[in-house]
Amino acid sequence: MSFPFSYPATCETGGYNELMTEDGKLRSHWRNFFNALDREGKEKIFSYADQTARLMSADLLTAAANQQNTHGVIPFILPYEEFKTLCAGLIQRAELINKTLADLYGEQKLITQGVLPPAVLFGNPAYLPALKNVRPANGVFLQEYAVDVERAPDGRFWVVSDKTQTPEGVGLAIKNRQALSRVMPDIYEQAAPARISDFFETMRRHLFDCATIKDNKIPLIVLLSGSVKKKLSFEEAFFARGLGISVADPADLTVRGNRVYLKNIDELKPVDVILRKIDDALCDPLELNGSSLCGVAGLTEVVRKGNVALVNPLGSGVAEIPALKAFIHGINRFFNDRELLLPSIAAWWCGQSAEKAYVLEHLSELKIYDLHGKRVTPNPEEIKEHPENFTAQESVNASLTPVLQNGRLVPARVRLRFHLIYENGTYRVLTGGLAFTQAAADLRDIWIVGAQTEKSKERPAQSVFTIKPVRKTFELTSRIADNMFWLGRNLERSEQLARLLRLAIERLTEGPEIHASDDEATLLSVLALTGYLPFKEYQNPDVQKEALKALREIIVSPEYGFGLHFLFSRLKEMADTLHDRLSMDTWELFTELLPLLPEKNANHHILLNRLNGLILRQNALSGLIREDMTRDHSWRFLEIGRRLERGMQILNLVSGIAYCAQSGFNASLETILEALDSRMTYRARYMAVPTVPLVFDLLVCDDGNPRALIYQVLKLRQNISVLKKESRIPNLFSKELSILERIIPQIKEIDIMTLANQTETSAVTPVFSAIIDPLRARLQEFSDTLTLSCFVHADSTRQGPAYNKGKMK
C-alpha cells in the first residue's frame, strides 16, 4: 500500500520515527490502522478528529477547569512483542520500588549498607517518620504504579518518571479509547488493539483483596479525594463511577475507636479500603503534617493497627524522591542479581561533590528538580548553597509519533505512561496507556496491537466499556445530603426572588395607568419583608424610584447578601461539589445561571430580558429535577430543601398582606397571586376579584394548589416518611415527622372566615400574626431538627439563607 499522507522518514530532531523506518516504509504495526483509514478515504480523519474533540470536550467539561487537555484522533500504536519486552522491565521496576519502600520505612538497610546517602531520605520532606515501621495492611507498599517512558533514537525505552503516590492517567486513557472506538468503529476493529476494558474489574478485585477485616461482608471501599469541595477531577469521577464506589472528602470520614468510618446520614459505616487521591502528608493532620488541617485525624493510627488499607499505602510518596533515581542501579544491585531490564534515565544528586560539579558544568543540558520533584529553573547559586536539595536528570531525545496539526500529519515527541496493578505477588500492566505529545492534541491512547490471544471478536462499542451496573452502592453521606438540601433551598429561593424582581421592575418601569398603583408598593414591601430592602414608605413614588436602584443591585452585585448574583454563585459551587450526583444537563444549567446575569449598567429592558431568560432556565432546572433525577435519597434531600424554602416564601408573601395593611394600604392581591404563580388557579376557581380570605385559602390551605403551603408540607411529610421507612436506624426522622404532623392540622384548622370582615387596613395584622407566626416557627424547627440529626457531623461551615427582618448587605 502507498502511505496516504506525506510524512518525513527522518525527523530533524534525530528522534526515533515511530511511524516509519529510515527508508520511508510504514512500520508494519501501523498498517492495519492506515489501511482501514485509506479504505474509508483519508480525509475522513479530519472529521473523526472533530468528532473526537467534541466527544471528549463534552465529557471533560465536567472536570476541573484547569484540565485543558485535548485528545488526538491518531492513537499511539505499539506492537505486542515490543510491549511484552517493555512489560518485563516495568514489572521489574515496580517490584524494585516495592522493596525499596519496604526498606525505607523499615530497616533502612539501603542506608546502613551504604547504598543510599542518609540525606536523600532524611533530608526530604516526603519522608514521614510517623510511618516508620507502619506496614501496609497486606504487606505491599506499591499497589498501583504509573510509569513514564520515552524511546531513545536507538529504539530503546527509558524510564523517565515514576508515579507512586496517586498514579493518574488511566481514566483519560480509557476515555480516549472510548471516544475513538465510537468515532471510527471500523478502523478500531481493523487495528484491533488489546482490550483495556478489564481494568476496572482488575482494580475492583484488587481493592477487594486489600480489605483486611474479612467478616463475610462486602468490604466498603471509598475514593478519597482532596478536591470534592472544589471540583472532582475527571479522573476521580471516572474512577469512582467505573468502580462503583463512593467519593469521599476527608470531612466525610471520621476515626472512632480504631477504625475509620464513612459518615452517612443515618449511621457511621466502617471503611475497609481507601483509594486515595491525596498525598501522604495531607492524609492525617494529627500525625503527618502539623501545618495542614486537611485529612482525616487519626487515620495513621488506624493504618498502624491494620484496620484499613490505603491504596497506595501511606508512605509510597518517598519513591518519588527525585534523588532516588541517581541511586537506582545500586538499589537494584542490592536487591537483585539481574541488571535493570529497562534503563533508567541518568540522574545526579547534587548532595555529592563530584556529581554537583558535573551538574554545575552541564547545567544547560540537564533538567533540574527540587526536593519535591518539581522541575525548576537552574540557579547555580542556589545549587551551591543547598546542593542536597537538587537532582539533575538527563533528557531523552524522545521518539516522534504522528499527530494531526493544521490539517497535516506531522511528527511530535512522545512520552508514554503505563499503569501497573499489584496482582498475585507480581504486577499486571494495563494493555494500553496514555501517550503525551507536545502537539496541539496533547493526549492520545496507546494501542497494543498484534496480541494473538487478546484479539476481540466483539464489537468494540459493546465490549470495551462494560461497566457493571451500580445501584444501591452509592451511600449517602451527610455532606452530600447537606449540600443537596441547600441546593434545593437556594434554587427555590433564587427562583422566587427572580420572579419578584421581574414583577417589581416591570411595574416600576411601566406607567401607572397600566396597573393598579398599589402593585409596586406591595412588591417592594414583600421584598422588605424577605430581608432584601429596608422598610420604607413604599406608597411614595419617590421612594419607589430609589428602590429601583436597590433592585438592580440585588440582581447584579456580588456583595449583595443573598441577592441573585450571590445565590447563583452558591448554586454553581454546590453543583460542582455534587457534580457526580447531577446529570450533565442539570449541572450545565446550574452553571449557566451566573453568566446570564446582566451587566452592572444594563438598561431596564435588558434587565427584564435577562430575568426572563433566567426564570426560563430555572423552570427548566425544576423540570429536570422533577423528571430526570433518580428518586434516591439524595434527590429527597434536594426536594426537602425546595419544599421547605417554598413554604417559607409563601408565608413571607402572605404576611405581606398584613404588612401592607399595617403600612396603611391594601396589598394588591393580584400581585401576590402572580408572585406565587397562582393567578390562573385563582381565576379558574373563583372567576372573581381576589379577596383576602380566598387568596389566603388558595395560598395556604388549598391542598390542590401546588403553590400552597399545605401542599409543601404534605410533600415534606411524604419524603420524610420514605426516608424514615428506609433508614436502618429506628428513631431517625421521627422528630421531623412529628413536627410535620403537627403543622398539618394547624393549617387545616385555620378558619379563613375570621379574615373575611377584616379587609380594612390595620385590623388585619394581629389575626394574621396569630396564624402565620406559629407556622413559621414550626417550619424553622423542622429545619433545625433535620440539620442536627443528619448534617451536623458533616462539619459544615456553610451558612444558609437567614431570615432576618432587616436588609442583609
Add this chain to the structure above:
Amino acid sequence: MTVSYRVCHKTVYNYSCPVTLSHHLARLKPRKTPCQNVISANISVMPEPTFEQTETDAFGNTASFFIVEAAHDEMIITSEFTAEITAPVYPDPSRTLSCAETAARLLSPDTPELLEASEMTNPSRFIPITSEIREYAASSILPDRPILEAAEEIMRRIYQDFKYDPAATSIATPINETLAMKRGVCQDFAHVGIACLRSFGLAARYVSGYIRTHHHENNRETIGGDASHAWFSVYVPDFGWVDLDPTNNMYIQSEHLTIGWGRDFDDMSPVKGIMTGGGNHTVKVDVAVCPITD
C-alpha cells in the same frame, strides 16, 4: 547520686464554642533512659476519652492517642509521673572526636546508633538550615575542634547572646527571625542550637521535658507557674548523646526530666489536637516538679 521527682503537668483548654469531637496525640509520658528510671506514669483526661491507645513513635517516645466524643467546652489533661534521675557522666570535651570526623562518620551510618544519629543531621520542619545560621555557628564549629567543645560553645553563646523573652516569639516564629532578634524561649534556643550543629553536618536532636526550678527567696520549690522545658542533645561518637541546656547554660545533671526527643518541636509537642467545633480557645498550663524527700 539519685534524686526522685514527682511531676504534675496540667493543661486546661477552654473553648468559646463546644467541641463535639476531638482527636489528640499527647507526648507527656517520660521515657526510660540510662539516667532516668520511670517509677510510674499516668495521664488522665476530662471529659473521659471514648478511645485510648498508647504507641511508641518513630523516635522511641511514648505517644498517647485518644478520642473524645462528648461535647465539651473545657478539656483538662493531667499527666503525673514519678522518676528517678541519676546524674550523667560526661566525656572530657577536649578528648571527643573532631567535628569533621564526626560529620564524616554520620555520612556512612553503618550501625543502628549512627543511623539514628544521621537522621538528626538533616533539616526539619521548624529547623531549616540557612546561611545565617551557618554564619553564626561558623566561629564555634571548626573542622579540627572536638565536637563536644564546639557544641558546648554553641550552648554558651546562645545563653550569652539571647535574651529570655516569652513575648518575642511563638511556635511559628522562623528560626532566622529568632536569630535576628536574639530573643525567645527554651524551644527557640534549642532550635537555634540544633540548627547550628546540623548546618555543619553534625547530629543534634530536640529534647522535651522539665527542669526543677528553685525559688530563691526562701529556698522552697515553686509549685505551679512552671512550664515544659526543652533543650538540645548532640551526638558524640564513641560516647552517645550529650544533653545541653542553652537556656540555663548547663549540661543536664540531676534536675532535668526527659519526656522524649525528636527532630524538632513538631515531633515532641506535648499535646496535639484536631477539633470539630470549638471556636477560639485558650490554654492554661501548670507544671509542678517536686523532688521526693524521704
